[in-house]
Amino acid sequence: MGKLLTGRNGILFMLGLSILFPLFFLDNRYVLYVMTTSFIFIIAIYGMNLLAGYTGQLSLAHAGFFAIGAYSVGILTTKAGMNFWLALVLAVIITCVIGFALGIIALRTREHFFAIYTLIVGYLIYLLIDKWDGLTGGVRGLIGIPIPNSIGPIEFNSAVSMYYLVLLFLVLSIFIGVRIVRSLTGRTYIAIRNSEELAQTLGINTRTNKLVSFVVSVAYAGLAGGLYASLTRFIGPEIAGIEMVFNFLVYLIVGGIGTLTGPIVGTMLFIWLTQFLQSFQEYRMLIFGPILVVIVIFYPTGLAGAFYSLKHKWLGNKEQKKEKISEIESMKKTSIQSREV
Amino acid sequence: MELFFQQLLNGLTLGSVYILVGIGLTLVFGILHVPNFAHGSLYLIGGYMTLMTMKWFGVHYFIAIIMSIITVALLAVLMERLVFNPLRDAPAIHDKIAAIGMVLFFEALVSLMWGTEYHRMQTPFGDTIKIAGMSTSAQRILVIAVAAMVVVLLYLFLKKTMIGASILAMAQNREGAFLVGINANAVAMMTFAISGVLAAIAASLASPINLVFPAMGHLVILKAFVVVIIGGMGSIPGAIIGGMILGISESLGATYISNDYKDMIAFLLLIIIMTARPKGLFAKEVY
Amino acid sequence: MAFIKIEGLTKQFGGLTAVNDVDFEIEKGKITAIIGPNGAGKSTFFNLISGFHRPTSGSIIFEGIDITKTPVHIGAKLGIARTFQTTHLFEQSSVIDNVIVGHRLRTKSNLFDAVFRTRREKQEEQEAYDRAIEALDFVGLLDLVNRQVAAISQESKKRVAIALALATDPKVMFLDEPAAGINPDETDNLAELMKKIAQSGITVCTIEHKMQMIMGLADTIMVLNHGAKIAEGTPEEIKNNPIVIEAYLGGDALAEVN
Numbered sequence: 001m002g003k004l005l006t007g008r009n010g011i012l013f014m015l016g017l018s019i020l021f022p023l024f025f026l027d028n029r030y031v032l033y034v035m036t037t038s039f040i041f042i043i044a045i046y047g048m049n050l051l052a053g054y055t056g057q058l059s060l061a062h063a064g065f066f067a068i069g070a071y072s073v074g075i076l077t078t079k080a081g082m083n084f085w086l087a088l089v090l091a092v093i094i095t096c097v098i099g100f101a102l103g104i105i106a107l108r109t110r111e112h113f114f115a116i117y118t119l120i121v122g123y124l125i126y127l128l129i130d131k132w133d134g135l136t137g138g139v140r141g142l143i144g145i146p147i148p149n150s151i152g153p154i155e156f157n158s159a160v161s162m163y164y165l166v167l168l169f170l171v172l173s174i175f176i177g178v179r180i181v182r183s184l185t186g187r188t189y190i191a192i193r194n195s196e197e198l199a200q201t202l203g204i205n206t207r208t209n210k211l212v213s214f215v216v217s218v219a220y221a222g223l224a225g226g227l228y229a230s231l232t233r234f235i236g237p238e239i240a241g242i243e244m245v246f247n248f249l250v251y252l253i254v255g256g257i258g259t260l261t262g263p264i265v266g267t268m269l270f271i272w273l274t275q276f277l278q279s280f281q282e283y284r285m286l287i288f289g290p291i292l293v294v295i296v297i298f299y300p301t302g303l304a305g306a307f308y309s310l311k312h313k314w315l316g317n318k319e320q321k322k323e324k325i326s327e328i329e330s331m332k333k334t335s336i337q338s339r340e341v
Numbered sequence: 342m343e344l345f346f347q348q349l350l351n352g353l354t355l356g357s358v359y360i361l362v363g364i365g366l367t368l369v370f371g372i373l374h375v376p377n378f379a380h381g382s383l384y385l386i387g388g389y390m391t392l393m394t395m396k397w398f399g400v401h402y403f404i405a406i407i408m409s410i411i412t413v414a415l416l417a418v419l420m421e422r423l424v425f426n427p428l429r430d431a432p433a434i435h436d437k438i439a440a441i442g443m444v445l446f447f448e449a450l451v452s453l454m455w456g457t458e459y460h461r462m463q464t465p466f467g468d469t470i471k472i473a474g475m476s477t478s479a480q481r482i483l484v485i486a487v488a489a490m491v492v493v494l495l496y497l498f499l500k501k502t503m504i505g506a507s508i509l510a511m512a513q514n515r516e517g518a519f520l521v522g523i524n525a526n527a528v529a530m531m532t533f534a535i536s537g538v539l540a541a542i543a544a545s546l547a548s549p550i551n552l553v554f555p556a557m558g559h560l561v562i563l564k565a566f567v568v569v570i571i572g573g574m575g576s577i578p579g580a581i582i583g584g585m586i587l588g589i590s591e592s593l594g595a596t597y598i599s600n601d602y603k604d605m606i607a608f609l610l611l612i613i614i615m616t617a618r619p620k621g622l623f624a625k626e627v628y
Numbered sequence: 629m630a631f632i633k634i635e636g637l638t639k640q641f642g643g644l645t646a647v648n649d650v651d652f653e654i655e656k657g658k659i660t661a662i663i664g665p666n667g668a669g670k671s672t673f674f675n676l677i678s679g680f681h682r683p684t685s686g687s688i689i690f691e692g693i694d695i696t697k698t699p700v701h702i703g704a705k706l707g708i709a710r711t712f713q714t715t716h717l718f719e720q721s722s723v724i725d726n727v728i729v730g731h732r733l734r735t736k737s738n739l740f741d742a743v744f745r746t747r748r749e750k751q752e753e754q755e756a757y758d759r760a761i762e763a764l765d766f767v768g769l770l771d772l773v774n775r776q777v778a779a780i781s782q783e784s785k786k787r788v789a790i791a792l793a794l795a796t797d798p799k800v801m802f803l804d805e806p807a808a809g810i811n812p813d814e815t816d817n818l819a820e821l822m823k824k825i826a827q828s829g830i831t832v833c834t835i836e837h838k839m840q841m842i843m844g845l846a847d848t849i850m851v852l853n854h855g856a857k858i859a860e861g862t863p864e865e866i867k868n869n870p871i872v873i874e875a876y877l878g879g880d881a882l883a884e885v886n
Contacts, residue, residue, distance in 0.1 A: 183741070184749065
């Protein structure tokens with residue numbers, strides 16, 4: 001079991017499953033829609049994980065950047081009549097530029113000051129969207145955001161096609177995320193999370209590295225936001241709200257912060273749990289809130305982390321046994337040798 | 342000119358509430374070393390307890406406030422024992438996340454029990470009174486008077502009692518406090534209790550003006566952060582100055598700039614301050 | 629030209645003078661120790677040299693380059709390494725994973741290389757790995773390479789921290805109380821390691837409380853008291869210096885020496 005779902009096999013299995021998934025639900029638009037939404041959230045949370053889980057900077061402005069991506073696509077397509085693809089590219093660029101500018105200032109603050117600063121930046125983005133009627137439609141939101149323009153013969157007018165489009169972006173996002181985490185750059189980020197002081201004495205320019213990882217993180221949020229706008233075709237200011245960033249955080253923490261599978265596990269689990277508890281919607285936080293607290297206290301690396309440490313323990317025991325056996329054998333040998341002498 | 346003084350008075354009222362919440366936050370910061378995002382939940386529960394005690398038992402406003410103070414103080418101690426104490430050696434990010442978990446929980450709990458609608462809180466001080474030509478509600482005067490009284494009492498407690506001195510020592514320098522042999526557990530519980538008391542008083546005083554609803558803690562806690570950062574984390578005089586600055590600038594801003602954007606004033610103020618001074622306005626260089 | 633030349637180094641925090649007008653030279657390839665009672669300003673002195681604090685006045689010249697205002701990470705690239713009292717290692721990770729990043733400052737791969745896994749990235753990853761293994765071999769931890777840091781002894785952790793510093797290819801290493809919290813036998817082993825480092829051509833400068841260890845190890849000792857330098861010389865000279873005995877060795881430390 002352990003071997004089946006980890007490493008290359010596990011990845012191929014999950015990929016195959018997600019490619020085949022729509023075949024079982026061809027006439028159930030709703031299930032496909034929920035799945036597509038959860039893929040979009042995973043993209044956003046992957047970005048959050050990169051910054052909070054690997055570089056160690058908890059940004060609570062992440063929903064704000066998600067909204068910037070979504071509103072960029074929304075405004076560019078509905079008000080400027082721009083092609084969706086161009087709008088999506090521009091949305092990511094706009095998010096990165098704003099993220100870069102804000103990052104320079106925000107990253108001057110450290111630890112809890114950074115969390116408060118970004119929380120408030122996020123809230124300001126929300127207020128701005130909510131109040132700037134002329135541009136964003138205010139509380140009424142933006143309606144009539146078009147579906148992605150067709151590419152040659154491929155059209156995106158069905159739930160299935162949107163599913164595959166988002167899946168493609170998801171796979172790409174995860175691929176890039178994994179590459180970054182496992183590179184020297186990723187090691188640099190982990191060193192910063194571990195101890196900024198130590199990282200500096202190792203010759204790491206913490207400010208530049210934090211800024212780059214911040215920009216990469218908001219790029220994920222911007223991309224996810226842009227896709228979200230086109231999927232739901234209606235966006236309101238609440239996507240920038242505090243509730244949204246708390247949702248992201250719950251998914252990330254329960255799944256496993258600082259792990260590569262955590263964002264996927266957490267998001268899937270909660271999105272579907274929320275669907276099953278539909279009638280319970282208003283009060284789901286009665287359960288989610290305490291779960292968050294319990295997870296942080298007892299399983300600080302979430303479900304993914306708990307799984308890994310269980311596996312480690314299991315393998316570790318096996319290895320120790322092996323070591324012991326070889327130790328005993330070598331002891332036997334030496335005792336035999338000494339007797340011979 | 343009359344409008345100006347009127348708004349100044351409103352600013353003082355607003356500032357008094359921020360000060361009470363901010364002092365609790367700043368004291369707890371000394372214990373946790375991270376901002377307690379769940380402080381807003383104490384404020385929220387404080388408001389509801391006062392409201393519901395009045396409704397259920399038909400008791401006087403002041404008695405309801407006392408009931409609320411006791412409940413919230415106990416709740417704050419529970420928070421410290423059950424959540425923050427087990428996390429005291431965990432990375433700072435975990436405290437924050439656990440606190441957010443509690444915020445989500447209490448908000449949902451309140452919605453479940455008393456609905457998501459806005460409640461009006463009755464007060465025996467609803468009459469309009471005139472002071473030096475300005476008309477204002479007696480409640481606003483009450484807010485300022487009680488807040489001032491509480492701050493003075495707190496000051497005496499912190500300065501004149503042993504446990505008060507320990508709390509102050511911890512708020513300013515946690516490691517140092519451990520070195521001189523302060524009972525960290527007792528001080529931590531006491532500090533949380535005080536922060537709960539202050540939050541309950543603040544919520545009970547402000548609710549007749551601002552209404553009671555599940556998200557009532559959000560804006561207040563965000564603004565309390567602004568207050569505490571302006572004043573420097575861990576500093577009580579700083580929180581008082583910060584609270585006044587914020588209350589008055591918001592009140593005047595709402596009148597003379599834009600009522601729509603008045604909530605932005607606090608946050609823009611904070612952004613500007615933290616941009617210029619990443620560790621807060623009155624932060625000192627330390628070892 | 630002196631290897632490291634410190635002139636009039638002063639640091640004030642508010643009204644408090646932590647380091648007061650210290651002149652000092654560190655000789656290349658030697659072991660230099662800084663001692664002094666608690667609160668003498670040793671740690672602040674270290675933080676000044678490694679760039680964590682900006683001095684209020686004075687200058688630090690490293691191989692002829694003024695590094696007084698150089699940020700920490702630039703200092704590291706110039707060849708200044710340091711360890712901390714608390715090792716700051718990532719406990720949940722393996723020893724080797726902790727040390728690989730030490731060579732990062734000598735590599736150039738960026739985000740682009742990471743995403744596209746360029747040849748440079750692969751090559752430099754290999755380099756960093758090799759350098760880490762070499763450093764772990766140097767400190768004698770080759771058999772613990774794949775162990776989780778949380779599972780190894782305190783002394784081994786100190787060695788990992790030193791290996792990490794070695795992986796940066798330093799010219800000088802500042803060790804902040806390397807022997808704190810470990811037992812006497814292990815202290816001797818650590819002293820041996822420090823000698824080995826110095827013999828390999830890396831200058832060593834250490835703060836240490838364990839007098840016995842220092843007296844047998846250091847080439848030069850500087851004594852700080854109340855932020856000011858009160859003596860400097862060989863261990864023999866320091867032992868017999870009346871000012872030092874008065875200010876420092878007079879207390880419990882004397883008992884420790886004897």
